Amino acid sequence: MKYILFLTILISSTTPYNxxxxxxxxxxxxxxxxxxxxxxxxxxxxxVTMFTPTIVDEFRNxxxxxxxxxxxYLDASPKLKAIGDLIAGNGRYWSQEFSLLEIPQSSRFFQSxxxxxHNVLSENLPLLDKLKKKQFDxxxxxxxFTCAIPLMDYLEIKAFAVAxxxxxxxxxxxxxxxxxxxxxxxxxxxxxxxxxxxxxxxLNTVTQTLQTFYKFSPEYYTSYSNPEERVYPLQRLPDASFxxxxxxxxxxxxxxxxxxxxxxxxxxxxxxxxxxxxxxxQILNLRNKNFLISFGSVTLSKDMTFESKVSLARAMxxxxxxxxxxxxxxxxxxxxxxxxxxxxxxxxxxxxxLLADARLSAFMTHGGLGSxxxxxxxxxxxxxxxxxxDQMRNAKxxxxxxxxxxxxxxxxxxxxxxxxVIRKILYDESYxxxxxxxxxxxxxxxxxxxxxxxxxxxxxxxxxKLPSLDPYSRQMGVLEYFMIDLALIxxxxxxxxxxxxxxxxxxxxxxxxKRMKVE
Numbered sequence: 001m002k003y004i005l006f007l008t009i010l011i012s013s014t015t016p017y018n019x020x021x022x023x024x025x026x027x028x029x030x031x032x033x034x035x036x037x038x039x040x041x042x043x044x045x046x047x048v049t050m051f052t053p054t055i056v057d058e059f060r061n062x063x064x065x066x067x068x069x070x071x072x073y074l075d076a077s078p079k080l081k082a083i084g085d086l087i088a089g090n091g092r093y094w095s096q097e098f099s100l101l102e103i104p105q106s107s108r109f110f111q112s113x114x115x116x117x118h119n120v121l122s123e124n125l126p127l128l129d130k131l132k133k134k135q136f137d138x139x140x141x142x143x144x145f146t147c148a149i150p151l152m153d154y155l156e157i158k159a160f161a162v163a164x165x166x167x168x169x170x171x172x173x174x175x176x177x178x179x180x181x182x183x184x185x186x187x188x189x190x191x192x193x194x195x196x197x198x199x200x201x202x203l204n205t206v207t208q209t210l211q212t213f214y215k216f217s218p219e220y221y222t223s224y225s226n227p228e229e230r231v232y233p234l235q236r237l238p239d240a241s242f243x244x245x246x247x248x249x250x251x252x253x254x255x256x257x258x259x260x261x262x263x264x265x266x267x268x269x270x271x272x273x274x275x276x277x278x279x280x281x282q283i284l285n286l287r288n289k290n291f292l293i294s295f296g297s298v299t300l301s302k303d304m305t306f307e308s309k310v311s312l313a314r315a316m317x318x319x320x321x322x323x324x325x326x327x328x329x330x331x332x333x334x335x336x337x338x339x340x341x342x343x344x345x346x347x348x349x350x351x352x353x354l355l356a357d358a359r360l361s362a363f364m365t366h367g368g369l370g371s372x373x374x375x376x377x378x379x380x381x382x383x384x385x386x387x388x389x390d391q392m393r394n395a396k397x398x399x400x401x402x403x404x405x406x407x408x409x410x411x412x413x414x415x416x417x418x419x420x421v422i423r424k425i426l427y428d429e430s431y432x433x434x435x436x437x438x439x440x441x442x443x444x445x446x447x448x449x450x451x452x453x454x455x456x457x458x459x460x461x462x463x464x465k466l467p468s469l470d471p472y473s474r475q476m477g478v479l480e481y482f483m484i485d486l487a488l489i490x491x492x493x494x495x496x497x498x499x500x501x502x503x504x505x506x507x508x509x510x511x512x513x514k515r516m517k518v519e
Contacts, residue, residue, distance in 0.1 A: 017461040018047045018134055020157065021068075022141040022148045024117055026055040026084065028062070028297045029370045030142065033165040033246060035064030036268040037140065037453065042067040044454055049134060053117060056084040072131070074124060080116045083109075093388040094304045094409060098189065100207060107214035110144060118147035118221050125224065128154055138241075138461040143172045146217040146233035153231065154224040159464035161457060162240045166390055167247040167265065167369060167397070168255075170208045171215060175237050177474035178258045182208050185255045191392035193400060194253040238470060241460035244453060246369055250441045251376055252397055260469045262456050264449035266373045266442060274353045283344055284354075287323045289361040289426060291316075292354050294327040296368045299387040302330040308412035313337040315418040322361070322426065325349060355380055362425045367391035372398050379439025381431035383421055385409055403435030 019041055023034035035050070042048045042065075053074040054060050065071060076084060086109075121128065132155045139160040141148035152160055164172065169188045170180045182205040186192045190207050192200040215234065223229035240260070248265030257263070276284070284290050293312075295301050301309075316324045317340045328345045337343055351371070354360050355378040365371040367386040372394045375382045384395035384406045398404045405425055411417050425431055460466070479485045 015462075016046050017137040017458065019049070019138045019140065019457070019461065020131065020134075020136040020155070021048060021050045022139060022145065022151065023050060023064075024053045024055050024145055025059040026113070027165075028059060029368055030165040031059055031062070031064045032370060033268050034140075034142070034163065035066075035068070037163060037244075038065050038068040040267070040450055040454055041457060044458075046458075047134075049131065049136070051131065053120060054084075055080055055113065055117070057081065072127070074120065074127065077116065077120050077123075080113075080120060083113055083116065093299060094308070098388050100189075100203075100210060103189070103207070103210045104214045107216055110216040111218045114145055114147050114216075115218050115221075117145060118150065118218075121147065121151060122222070122224055125154075128224065131155055138457065140457070143169070143237065144216055146237070147221055149233045149236050150221045150224055150231040159241055159460055160239070161242045161244065161460050162237070163244040163246075165246050165369070167245065167252055167394065169211075171211045172237070172243070173261070174212065175234065175474075176240065176243055176258070176260055177238065177471035178261055179256050179473075180208065181255070185253060186393050186396070187211065188390045188393060191386075191396075193396040238474060239465055241464065241466050241469075242456050244456070246373075248373070248376075248442065248449070250445065251372075251401070251438070253400075258469070258471055260466075262452055264453045265369075266377055267449035267453055268370065269373050269377045270352060271377065271443070274350070274356070276350065276353050276357065280350060280354070283323060283325065284357060284359040287321050287342065289319075289322040290354075290359055291319075291322050291324045291362050291364070291422070291426065292327075292349065292351070292360055293324060293364040294349060294351055294371070295366040295385070295387065296371065298368070299366055301326065301328045302332075304409075305413065306336065308409075309336040311413045311415040311418055313340055313343065314415040315422060316340065316343055318419050319422065319426070325354065327351075362422075364422075367395040367398075369394050375404075375435075376401075376438055377442050379403075379436040381425050381435045383407055383425055385412065401434060401438045403431050403433075403438055405431070 021034055021038045023031055025031055031052070038048050038050045048068050049070045049072060050065055050068050051072045051074075054076045057076070060073070128151070136155060136157045137159065139148060139152045139157045140163055141160070142165060143162055148160070166188060168185070174180050183201055184194045184196065186194065186196070187204055187207045190204045192204060196204060217233055219234070220230040220232045223231055242260055242262050244262050244264050246265050246267070247263045249263055251265060252263070313336050320342055322342060324343045326343055326345050327347070327349045329347050333345050352374060355363060355374055360380060362381045362383070363375050364383040364385060365375065367384045368391060376398065382398070382404045384398060384404050385408070386392045386395045386406070387409055395404070395406045399406050405421055407418070407421050473481060
């Protein structure tokens with residue numbers, strides 16, 4: 001009997017599931033994140049299909065999966081291509097600040113992306129019919145593409161899980177019933193830490209309120225099976241078995257959460273030390289210290305102001321014993337760095353391999369979540385120079401661990417300040433010690449992000465919807481949730497009691513006064 005029970009458990013734990021990963025190609029870091037999730041599931045023996053409709057053409061040239069071979073592409077419509085060109089152009093943020101007034105505009109923009117992606121899918125039903133034959137057990141997608149929900153209905157998939165390639169986004173968390181506290185939890189677009197001034201708390205509250213009213217998802221889509229039928233994605237979102245967030249409790253700001261939110265931050269960081277090519281190995285051997293500078297694949301170094309380029313190059317020149325490896329995407333370096341021998345420019349750098357190399361001393365980055373996770377795991381001291389979006393939050397999230405320094409993008413034109421920050425991060429050992437301590441924490445987590453993701457995904461595929469994880473607080477009104485109704489009742493009782501005592505005391509005093517007069 002025990003043998004049969006053991007065999008049953010063994011078979012059920014190794015049952016391969018058919019899983020569809022829906023990942024439109026609109027952001028490099030987003031696609032890298034989902035590609036890693038797909039590969040983890042494939043490595044575990046599951047049948048994974050990665051469905052990647054194209055939005056930004058250049059990302060079609062990348063292979064985001066290594067193990068998952070069943071990758072389904074879908075060409076963009078002319079309208080979606082035009083939208084993709086807009087997404088790819090972020091150079092203006094080097095000299096401009098993201099304003100709260102842009103939230104309504106961003107909301108409309110992403111709604112148009114999701115709507116057009118929905119239209120493209122509806123025009124390719126023969127492709128969807130082929131996918132339908134695979135009989136998927138689970139759908140995995142990001143909340144920004146809620147058009148996945150009518151897709152799920154058409155493919156007759158019974159369960160879904162949501163994955164967020166960002167660390168925290170208040171409207172999605174609020175939708176699943178997680179408490180959102182603007183007093184100490186900075187939102188995705190808030191440039192603050194968890195210790196906020198009165199003004200910062202006001203700004204954070206306004207940001208969260210705007211994101212609540214101006215949602216990035218359309219209110220409804222038409223069904224692929226019946227154009228007369230409407231599908232309301234935001235009402236369906238709480239049905240997700242789990243929500244995987246690219247947040248790590250050992251890095252992110254501490255906050256109250258719920259069992260449905262599974263934090264898998266750092267899951268896309270590969271700890272396997274790749275071998276550097278001979279060229280890069282020789283570069284790292286040129287000087288005693290090496291410093292990597294990369295602002296990612298969205299905000300490019302070539303687009304920064306000329307004043308900032310000159311200032312950075314001038315600051316680097318002051319460290320002749322340091323090799324600066326600068327990811328720079330153009331060939332005009334002679335205009336601002338001519339004659340400076342210790343800067344190596346490259347249009348592409350093996351960032352992960354360089355960060356894993358002991359000869360690399362420090363890293364200057366834009367604060368994209370992918371880079372923040374990599375530098376955290378690799379234990380390198382870093383300079384955070386956030387440019388846009390969630391990068392401000394990510395920078396402050398890492399700086400609080402004392403292994404990083406934050407510098408404003410507007411200060412890059414001040415070569416003396418840049419030189420001071422570089423000198424501090426290179427030669428103050430406290431930053432190196434703090435960065436290595438954080439790395440030790442991440443490398444020795446009680447449960448790895450990979451195991452968390454794999455076990456919970458298998459659980460969702462097996463048991464489908466999990467209503468037991470849906471908090472009742474999600475259905476409560478504002479008065480009930482914050483117990484304002486109870487506070488009002490208590491206040492009324494106290495006021496009535498005080499009035500009663502006041503009039504009683506007044507009556508007693510009046511009666512006592514009359515008696516004294518009679519006597």
